Amino acid sequence: MxxxxxxxxxxxxxxxxxxxxxxxxxxxxEVIFKQTNHQFLFGCGLFEAVEVANRNVPEDRLAFLEQGVDQFLEIFNFATLPFYWENFEPEKGKPRTRELKAAAQWLKDRNIVVKGHPLCWHTLTAPWLLDMSNEEILKAQFARIERDVSDFKGLIDMWDVINEVVIMPIFDKYDNGITRISNDLGRVGIIKEMFAKTREFNPEATLLLNDFNTSINYEILIDGCLQAGIPIDAIGIQSHQHQGYWGREKLEEVLERFSQFGLPIHFTENTLTSGHLMPPEIVDLNDYQPIDWPSTPEFEARQAKEVEEMYSILFKHKLVKGITSWSFSDDGAWLGAPAGFIRKDNSPKPAYDVLKKLIKGNWFTNVTQIxxxxxxxxxxxxxxxxxxxxxxxxxxxxxxxxxxxxxxxxxxxxxxxxxx
Missing domain, CATH: 2.60.40 (Immunoglobulin-like)
Structure with missing residues (x-):
């Protein structure tokens, strides 16, 4: 009990x-009450759904991807699709709308809630913005939101509106259009503009502010947004743990601090590897991408224990409404890290079985009454x-x-x- x-x-x-x-x-x-889906959002980054839905890869590759996605569908009810501007619209005026629409529809037909990620971000943004003035960049960003939010309304009604704003104005890895306009508008200013524009074209959508920075700087930014009257629907917290599991103490401390706002919380990008840990001296995770990052039985057992504990802590917390793992499969995973629930050959890891037992067993209802x-x-x-x-x-x-x-x-x- x-x-x-x-x-x-x-x-x-x-x-x-x-x-x-x-x-x-x-x-x-006799009446059987059989649960068919959760209200809580259990999800993954599932970019492979684009290829599966469009069937635009060789047959053997398609069969392999379908096998993996079928395993996703056995457990999860929530998927994130990629809207990185650089890849979504590599040539100005030629967005991949048709392909992404097919993927969103394919997922919706299977009772999967779909989120778009992201509408505004300084990384992987359109390179052709650099040829524009700041005023033109802002207009292009607004037009992008109007087009994509309108085009996908009804298929995608949840968006990571703007991503990683804490670092956005001071990002110095390379020049980009979004950092330029964030310098003009300020952090709270750019968030206010992007949320207002997104809300205009889908008033009923769930809109997230998302960041990897879980320091007081993110708290201050959220507080500033709320003071400015920005209608944030949920706080997105990235939890890429390539350098080791946060552990119960840090996890509960982060939850406590971000609960002060009383807003729903989504863990939007959760990573727990089943391989060796990234060295602690690495500051930018992108700087560590080894040629080979194998998943091993020893570390798969560790991953399974961490997944069980972390999901249990988050599911117990009243404000947490969704968890998205980044991503479902090791095949094509970010930084090449073995962070998926299935291996590169599609075989399920212990973490998959542990999570299936929780989501479709311990936290699922199937009862009979008279x-x-x-x-x-x-x-x-x-x-x-x-x-x-x-x-x-x-x-x-x-x-x-x-x-x-x-x-x-x-x-x-x-x-x-x-x-x-």
């Missing part, structure tokens, strides 16, 4: 009055989507925090091999 009490905010009770098509109560019948003489039945379960199955018939519904009594009608639509 201890774990259930800790997870009370992830669960709800529901009372249902079950009637048949004529309105007669369904008495003394209706009373009034057709009333109650159950308690984890928040999310459900099928109610009774007498070979099915009703789908969403279990949310509201605990009102619902009237549900069993229709003649039957499940399994029965008549539809």
């Amino acid at each position: 201890g774990q259930m009490n800790e997870l009370a905010h992830r669960r709800a009770s529901k009372t249902i009055k079950l009637v048949d098509a004529s309105g007669t109560p369904v008495k003394g019948k 209706t009373d003489d009034h057709g009333i039945v109650s159950f308690e379960g984890f928040l999310g989507e459900y099928d109610l199955i009774c007498d070979g018939k099915k009703v789908s519904f969403h279990l949310n925090e509201e605990s009102d009594t619902a009237l549900m009608v069993l229709t003649e639509k039957r499940i399994g091999s029965r008549i539809m």
